[in-house]
Amino acid sequence: MRFSLREQTWNISILGLVVGLTLWRGNQLPVFGSYEIKTILLGIIPIALLAMGQSLIVIGGGINLAIGAEAILINCITARFSDGTNFLTSVKWALIGILIATLIGALTGWVISKSGIADIVVTLATSFVLIGLALFVQPGPGGGVNLDFAQTFSGKGDSFIAPLLVLFLPIFLIWLPLQRSRLGISFYAIGSSKDAAFLSGVNVARTRILLYAFGGVFAGICGVSLTAITQAASPFAVISNTATLNSVAAAVLGGVALSGGVGGLFGPALASLVLYYIPTIMLGYGIDPAYSQIIQGALTILVVLVGGLLRARGKR
Amino acid sequence: MKNLLEIRELAKNYGSVVALKSANFSVSPGEIHALMGANGAGKSTLVKILTGVIQSNSGSIKVNNFLVNFSSPDNARKNGVAPVFQDPALIPDLSLRRNLKLTNTDISKFEEKMIEFGLQVSLEEQVSRIELPMLRMIDLARALAHDPKLLILDEITAALPANLAEIVIEVMNKEKQKGNSVIFISHRLSEIGEICDRVTVLRDGVDVDTFETKDGDENRIVSAMLGSKITQNLSGNRVSTKADEPIMQLRSIKDDNQLRDVSFRINKGEVLGVVALEGQGQDSLFEILAGERRIASGEMLFNGSRVHFSHPSDAIELGITYVPGDRKSALLPQRSIRENLALTKFPKIRNWGWINQKTEDSMVDKAVKNLEIDTRASSQVKRLSGGNQQKVTIGRWITTGFDLLLCFDPTRGIDVGTKNQIYTLLTGLSAEGKSVVLFTSELREIELVCDRVIVLYGGKIVVEYDATLCTEELLLNAAHGRI
Numbered sequence: 001m002r003f004s005l006r007e008q009t010w011n012i013s014i015l016g017l018v019v020g021l022t023l024w025r026g027n028q029l030p031v032f033g034s035y036e037i038k039t040i041l042l043g044i045i046p047i048a049l050l051a052m053g054q055s056l057i058v059i060g061g062g063i064n065l066a067i068g069a070e071a072i073l074i075n076c077i078t079a080r081f082s083d084g085t086n087f088l089t090s091v092k093w094a095l096i097g098i099l100i101a102t103l104i105g106a107l108t109g110w111v112i113s114k115s116g117i118a119d120i121v122v123t124l125a126t127s128f129v130l131i132g133l134a135l136f137v138q139p140g141p142g143g144g145v146n147l148d149f150a151q152t153f154s155g156k157g158d159s160f161i162a163p164l165l166v167l168f169l170p171i172f173l174i175w176l177p178l179q180r181s182r183l184g185i186s187f188y189a190i191g192s193s194k195d196a197a198f199l200s201g202v203n204v205a206r207t208r209i210l211l212y213a214f215g216g217v218f219a220g221i222c223g224v225s226l227t228a229i230t231q232a233a234s235p236f237a238v239i240s241n242t243a244t245l246n247s248v249a250a251a252v253l254g255g256v257a258l259s260g261g262v263g264g265l266f267g268p269a270l271a272s273l274v275l276y277y278i279p280t281i282m283l284g285y286g287i288d289p290a291y292s293q294i295i296q297g298a299l300t301i302l303v304v305l306v307g308g309l310l311r312a313r314g315k316r
Numbered sequence: 317m318k319n320l321l322e323i324r325e326l327a328k329n330y331g332s333v334v335a336l337k338s339a340n341f342s343v344s345p346g347e348i349h350a351l352m353g354a355n356g357a358g359k360s361t362l363v364k365i366l367t368g369v370i371q372s373n374s375g376s377i378k379v380n381n382f383l384v385n386f387s388s389p390d391n392a393r394k395n396g397v398a399p400v401f402q403d404p405a406l407i408p409d410l411s412l413r414r415n416l417k418l419t420n421t422d423i424s425k426f427e428e429k430m431i432e433f434g435l436q437v438s439l440e441e442q443v444s445r446i447e448l449p450m451l452r453m454i455d456l457a458r459a460l461a462h463d464p465k466l467l468i469l470d471e472i473t474a475a476l477p478a479n480l481a482e483i484v485i486e487v488m489n490k491e492k493q494k495g496n497s498v499i500f501i502s503h504r505l506s507e508i509g510e511i512c513d514r515v516t517v518l519r520d521g522v523d524v525d526t527f528e529t530k531d532g533d534e535n536r537i538v539s540a541m542l543g544s545k546i547t548q549n550l551s552g553n554r555v556s557t558k559a560d561e562p563i564m565q566l567r568s569i570k571d572d573n574q575l576r577d578v579s580f581r582i583n584k585g586e587v588l589g590v591v592a593l594e595g596q597g598q599d600s601l602f603e604i605l606a607g608e609r610r611i612a613s614g615e616m617l618f619n620g621s622r623v624h625f626s627h628p629s630d631a632i633e634l635g636i637t638y639v640p641g642d643r644k645s646a647l648l649p650q651r652s653i654r655e656n657l658a659l660t661k662f663p664k665i666r667n668w669g670w671i672n673q674k675t676e677d678s679m680v681d682k683a684v685k686n687l688e689i690d691t692r693a694s695s696q697v698k699r700l701s702g703g704n705q706q707k708v709t710i711g712r713w714i715t716t717g718f719d720l721l722l723c724f725d726p727t728r729g730i731d732v733g734t735k736n737q738i739y740t741l742l743t744g745l746s747a748e749g750k751s752v753v754l755f756t757s758e759l760r761e762i763e764l765v766c767d768r769v770i771v772l773y774g775g776k777i778v779v780e781y782d783a784t785l786c787t788e789e790l791l792l793n794a795a796h797g798r799i
Contacts, residue, residue: 182417182418182420185410185414185417185418186418188407188409188410188414189407189410189418191409192407192408192409192410193407193408193409195405196405196406196407196408197407197418198369198388198389199367199369199389199401199405200389200405200406200407200415200418200419201388201389201390201393201418201419201420202390202418203388203390261407261408261409261410262409
């Protein structure tokens, strides 16, 4: 699998930005060791997983504004039913949670395909339904999870190996094989040109359902990771909204074109680090975190703007 | 002989609009069969049904005597039917390799075909960066790599440079020798008799004539296509109206792409022809004239005064209008004929911000009548046939009024009847004192409608001829750089 030069350049620039910000953040901290790396990783895992799910859907020509709500719902389900259980029951509920998210994704994709209504409308409405369900399952903050299970995710002591695996395993186990498969190419195809994809023999409706289902897988893993890291459920609409917006921002920053058909999942995973650093570094300087939201939003707009200008120049 | 493909009473309608009434059609093994028809005759509909893009309402399709129902393009391909469309069905954002993988194409077979064609392409190249003629050849190689029994070539030779068109014809003959069949759709009548064994002509959704090409000629095709309508022969009737007064002059124009030292003039009331092979800078030239592209050096004069275009609206304001080659990019596909026709007129019929419905109605009705636009599918322009769409793109500027009309290959993929209407339209405009610049890929049109002709080769004007005095052979030589 070869990448286009432009995609590479973009990833390298983001990597440069990440390295720069890491050094900056490292400079703020008195010590920068294994524990600090672990903290950073635990901070970005939910953002990165959600960003990957969103990126996949955007590559396929859609957008899922309910992806944050999907994650929150799974967080609530797993935290409620795993509370005080043994390791195996927690694993069982984690798998059930991921399955539920997958099915919700598939259902969303089915509704979009059959109704012909814009993705943005269907998923915005879905997000309200899902948050309502989350509150139904877990009316307030609470719940928990088996401690061994939590440590499998977040690692014991200062070791950052476990969270690193949690971050990269989905890329290696889901994305890399998918990208090489005909299904993965079909995702790019329907995002690039639905008509040409149809003429090339792609079943557009079925592919779109699978697209949203795969997005759901990532949202489900994100929900489980929230449960494992926080060892609690947080059924708040604000969190889900911010998470959704962050996922779109990371996708855009990570080189995924909002028009579909272009990009990958490595870029967005890296970009989520940028989104994590902005508020943390500002907090390190004692600046009101509200400013970081402004910067984050402005940065996203800037990237979209620069991308648009570059494309316009390419056409001239 | 047993038929490879047999179609009986195939019909398709969209609501009340009948696209195909009752088509009968058969293809024998080892036959090249031409499918002809004026725009709106149901040809595209028939092809779409045969390739699984849409499904028929009634009638039957048999392949090798077995009833089939092509439920999707993939399904049609598995039944041995492989289409190559005028607009290649490749995913623009993917590399060629991934496109081939998407259609489960055997890569080594594909490469073999490309070598047979004598063409080279990198599999890692992104499709959006490949030129259209090359893409069509790639699409053809891809179709052949699936070893189809029946190849459907829909307007593949339109706007294809001569050397590539020859390769396509070779391919068709090779398939024929192997015992495979080809359905060939083309508006170039001269190709039909040379290449095809039989012809079926569709008119108003019915097959009106089928005959072996040795039993009939181009005239039989044309009269079957047109029915009661008589073909107009324009040549000889034209009166040159050119005044020797220039409306626009270009001096040493250069752009950052391809054009070098281009100088010519367009006179008032003349039709100036532009001839060039694919990719010789004609696209840039038209974009410069229309204000879409900026020049690097040189100057342009309009009615004697120097002009500088930074936006197409600057050119439109001076009365220069552009009818681009891609009809889709000029129209609002989802809106009605009425709105599309009135669109360019909006600035003039607005009355304190509101559009005067009465003024709009009368203007639009006049244009529809003058241009004989088929208004059966008037609610959405995208449902019109190609020829009728083209009439709308030209018609909208006629309702607006202009001094200089730029037409880029306006008759590409259009039937003979509509072509003649467009020729009449263009010569009529020049008789009224308007000027027209016409790029065409059909050399015959130069003699029919133009007063003068310039030939572009490698970004330069190589020669200028009096259109009434030059031959197609002369033009073709010049277009290849041989003067």
